[in-house]
Amino acid sequence: MSQQHINNQKEILRRYLAQIEKLSAELQGKLGPVAERYPMCKHPHGIAFIVNNYEFSFTHHVEKALPNREGSLVDENNLRITWECLGYKVQVLKNLKASELLQQLMQIALHSHENYDSFVCCILSHGNVGGIYGTDGELVEFSEIFKLFQGKNYCPSLVGKPKLFFIQACRGDAEDEGASEQQIDGPDKIKNVPIEADFLFGYASPPGYASFRSPKHGSWYISKLCEVLMDNAAQQDLLTMLTTVTDKVSEGCTTKGHKQCPAPDSRLRKQVWFFGNRNL
Structure with a gap:
């Protein structure tokens, strides 16, 4: 990465944070009740853990060889900048085997x-309906990943806090051909939190469907996710922004006419505002 590119990224970050400070000050007192939102007052908010699997070895563990994921480095860079801007400590690991x-x-x-x-x-990796592939072609089940953060055995310090997962991977081979749209006129404290609560799973596509990626611009889902978060995090909660991401990705179309629709799955009990609790 050139020094000029690094300087450009720093300037983008500086301008964005200045914008956030201004908007946050303007929004004080205009957001919803504090009780409806998770506390997001610490700096950093937390760890943003990014795994980018883009180089795959030949393997007999899957029916066909998994190709390298061209464009995934673009996604990685976009995610790094976005989460740093949103107040997270970013950690990136690349090309991990399943184990x-x-x-x-x-x-x-x-x-x-x-x-x-x-x-x-x-x-960021190849996947299927049930999990994510390591670079060795071995599958890691989503259930194995998510249970690590339920708080019962491994992660008690995240109980009651939002755990946000974003998965860029195919969940099958089916390709969405789309359909024509018909136009129509017209207070008690919680003493015990369910282990499945406070999770958000942002999938690039519904079960069974493929997701798309440009070697030059990165994946449809991650590029729109980062764009929407950067543009709206000071003014909207996370689920509202994910609705916009779904809309923007759904507008895309491949040269063969195939579509893609992200599939967020929320078990959040409150709203997530990345800047909404500042100074409250």
Whole structure:
């Protein structure tokens, strides 16, 4: 990475943070009740853990060889800048085998998150309906990943805090051909939190469907996710922004006419505002 490129990134970050300070000051007192939002007052908010698998070895573990994921480095860079701007400490790991992926996730789950508000995990790889492939072609089930952060065995310091997962991977081979749209006129404290609560899973596509990626511009989902977060984080909550991401990705179309629709799955109990609790 050239020094000029690094300087450009720093300037983007500086301008964005200045914009956030201004907007945050203007929004004080205009947002919803504090009780409806998770506390997001600490700096950094938490760890943003990014796994980028883009170089795959030949393997007999899957029916066909997994190709290298051209354009995934663009996604990685976009995610790094976005989460740094949103107040997270970013950690990036690349090209992990399945066992390495689980090991690294277990280590981060065992890490104390006591001084953080939340946790973010972004995984860029090949996948299927049930999980993510390591670079060796071995599958890591989503259930294995998510249970590490439920708080029962590994991660008690994240109980009651938002755990945000964003998965850029195919969840099958089906390609969405789209359909024509018909136009129509017209207060008690919680003493015990369910282990499945406070999770957000942002999938690039619904179960069974492929997701698309440009070698030059990165994946449809991650590029729009970063764009929407950067443009709206000071003014909107996370689920509102993910609705916009779904809309923007759904507008895309391949040369063969195939579409893509992200599939957010929320178990959040409150709203996530990355800047909404400042000075409150």
